Amino acid sequence: VAITTALTRQLAINAPILLAPMGGVSGGALAAAVTQAGGLGIIGGGYGNREWLSRELDAAGNAEIGVGFITWSLAKDPDLLSIALDRRPRVMFLSFGDLAPFAGPIARAGIPLIAQVQTVADARAAVDLGAQIVVAQGTEAGGHGATRATLPLVPAVVDAIGPVPVVAAGGIADGRGLAAALMLGAAGALCGTAFYASTESLAHPAAKRTAVAASGDHTVRGTVVDVVRGYAWPERWNIRTLENAFSRRWSGDVDGLKRDLERQSKAYAAAQEAGDMDTAAVIIGEAVDLVRASESARDIVQRMTVEAEARLRAGERLIDTKR
Amino acid sequence: VAITTALTRQLAINAPILLAPMGGVSGGALAAAVTQAGGLGIIGGGYGNREWLSRELDAAGNAEIGVGFITWSLAKDPDLLSIALDRRPRVMFLSFGDLAPFAGPIARAGIPLIAQVQTVADARAAVDLGAQIVVAQGTEAGGHGATRATLPLVPAVVDAIGPVPVVAAGGIADGRGLAAALMLGAAGALCGTAFYASTESLAHPAAKRTAVAASGDHTVRGTVVDVVRGYAWPERWNIRTLENAFSRRWSGDVDGLKRDLERQSKAYAAAQEAGDMDTAAVIIGEAVDLVRASESARDIVQRMTVEAEARLRAGERLIDTKR
Numbered sequence: 001v002a003i004t005t006a007l008t009r010q011l012a013i014n015a016p017i018l019l020a021p022m023g024g025v026s027g028g029a030l031a032a033a034v035t036q037a038g039g040l041g042i043i044g045g046g047y048g049n050r051e052w053l054s055r056e057l058d059a060a061g062n063a064e065i066g067v068g069f070i071t072w073s074l075a076k077d078p079d080l081l082s083i084a085l086d087r088r089p090r091v092m093f094l095s096f097g098d099l100a101p102f103a104g105p106i107a108r109a110g111i112p113l114i115a116q117v118q119t120v121a122d123a124r125a126a127v128d129l130g131a132q133i134v135v136a137q138g139t140e141a142g143g144h145g146a147t148r149a150t151l152p153l154v155p156a157v158v159d160a161i162g163p164v165p166v167v168a169a170g171g172i173a174d175g176r177g178l179a180a181a182l183m184l185g186a187a188g189a190l191c192g193t194a195f196y197a198s199t200e201s202l203a204h205p206a207a208k209r210t211a212v213a214a215s216g217d218h219t220v221r222g223t224v225v226d227v228v229r230g231y232a233w234p235e236r237w238n239i240r241t242l243e244n245a246f247s248r249r250w251s252g253d254v255d256g257l258k259r260d261l262e263r264q265s266k267a268y269a270a271a272q273e274a275g276d277m278d279t280a281a282v283i284i285g286e287a288v289d290l291v292r293a294s295e296s297a298r299d300i301v302q303r304m305t306v307e308a309e310a311r312l313r314a315g316e317r318l319i320d321t322k323r
Numbered sequence: 324v325a326i327t328t329a330l331t332r333q334l335a336i337n338a339p340i341l342l343a344p345m346g347g348v349s350g351g352a353l354a355a356a357v358t359q360a361g362g363l364g365i366i367g368g369g370y371g372n373r374e375w376l377s378r379e380l381d382a383a384g385n386a387e388i389g390v391g392f393i394t395w396s397l398a399k400d401p402d403l404l405s406i407a408l409d410r411r412p413r414v415m416f417l418s419f420g421d422l423a424p425f426a427g428p429i430a431r432a433g434i435p436l437i438a439q440v441q442t443v444a445d446a447r448a449a450v451d452l453g454a455q456i457v458v459a460q461g462t463e464a465g466g467h468g469a470t471r472a473t474l475p476l477v478p479a480v481v482d483a484i485g486p487v488p489v490v491a492a493g494g495i496a497d498g499r500g501l502a503a504a505l506m507l508g509a510a511g512a513l514c515g516t517a518f519y520a521s522t523e524s525l526a527h528p529a530a531k532r533t534a535v536a537a538s539g540d541h542t543v544r545g546t547v548v549d550v551v552r553g554y555a556w557p558e559r560w561n562i563r564t565l566e567n568a569f570s571r572r573w574s575g576d577v578d579g580l581k582r583d584l585e586r587q588s589k590a591y592a593a594a595q596e597a598g599d600m601d602t603a604a605v606i607i608g609e610a611v612d613l614v615r616a617s618e619s620a621r622d623i624v625q626r627m628t629v630e631a632e633a634r635l636r637a638g639e640r641l642i643d644t645k646r
Contacts, residue, residue: 002642002643003641003642003643004642005641119540120538120539120540120612121538121540138472138474139462140471140472140474140475148463148539148540148609149461149462149463149472149473149474149493149494150472150474151461151463151472151474151494151500151503151610152463152493152494152495152500152539152608152609152610152612152613153539153609155612155613156538156539156612156613159612159613170475171474171475172474172475173475176506176507177474177475177478177507179506179638180474180503180504180506180507181503182506182638183499183502183503183505183506183634183635183638184499184500184503185499215443215444216443216471216475216476216479217443217444217471220470285475286471286472286475287474289443289475289478289479289482290475290478290479290482309642311638312506312638312639312641313638313639313642315505315506315634315638315639316635316636316638318327318328318505318635319325319326319327319632319635319636320326320327
């Protein structure tokens, strides 16, 4: 049994589930496991650590996987794109910046381009530049994102760029969310939070435990996690994390954090290494309410698909033809 | 034909669609029209203008309608509740504040209490206080709201308070959104933006025209519209409106607005009266992309229901049993 959409046909996959390329978290083993379970795994190339990227591409073995980059960061070191394209990824995934310099080389390599956008206007621009699949990402997503929410964004993007397949991202971590995305006209879902605490995820074990115990009531969007890590993100995107002592201390005092940056950055890096999640961020989205255990990626894909199928079958029973 | 859920059974309605009690916009004629179309209309009692409320209750005629209040505002003038209860509304709807003082009198009057919440924690609290239906409202909603988004909030609330019926609010303005809400486990949808530009809405004609032409890319959450109107909203809720010259001028300079408040408030009130939407706010949500015309409430309810039914029927066809 499988769910068939424009996305599954285009990518020749069985489940309309893509792994979000979470930087430093979506490594080769996780991406490969999502692909082997019937979806498509995408490695989180992030800011472009070459050693990390090569290692994780190796770790994916023979599994077909994609590679994702942060577009504005890639623009500072465009050679990274060749390194990725040389490995013949199944797709290239770009988000957060101007696609124009990269769409041509990706097309010439014959690799499908998935563009993630946060507004209807950017969805139109992505298609004009040659994106073959567009991910409409809502503000409830973990990690970087913008202000619009998934539920109203997806149908608006579908209306704007159909028949280009639209994938919903942000807020989807179970079969109910996947079925909802399909009702909205999406051809599938891109999921990060759902896989953050998975067995194969490269997140710190302490971060996974914290995520499993967390409520979506306690995530926040902000800039302090980027400031302390030294990433100069453009203002229109910021990062959603679980609230913790560090975010509570500094989110109202970013200037204070900048004045104490050297000391705070060292402490932050040490906390990341040690798994001290009072200081280091658990980078997850609002759907973390639906993450109740650390499971294998295979179990997650299977559970989501089976639950979505059950919902899709049950939908028709809500229609009362006797009235 | 009708869609049957726990909500339609509990309220004996045909369509799982509730009209959001938009203050000053959801009057008696609109509420009655939504009820007559098969949903349930709820008058927007807002901050409690008694003359307005009595007039709109009269305007609803014999139609069964509900009445909604802003809870923290009602607490300042609790007699308003008796005025509403004396008219035997079909439901009482409360949002934004502590239900405790009002749940008892509403229960003793034998009127079902619908509580709107913005977090999982508040959903649990509302049920503990006796809410019979809980509306989970996402940040994409127009008007007042908080930070969590509808798509991940609804299933988390369903898991927390089931079998109490959960209604999804925020981001739903067509049948795709309604079908998606049902997939998430909601028993229906509460819609404001969908009805803001309707024939029966009390919004200014210029505001309706602006809404029909607007994109959801250009709504913002903020406080300036409340500051200029003199409403002392608690910090955890703010108001989503369409961005305009006024919001761009003052959203980064709330202190400046406060210093010039008398003059600005007069100009704002005059702009509201005149339909100058560069200054006065169009109070709509992100789903405004899906509002393409000013239609009657009956046409909106019918279009949403027919489209939701079509989506629900099509869902099962996505399942490929041959694989």
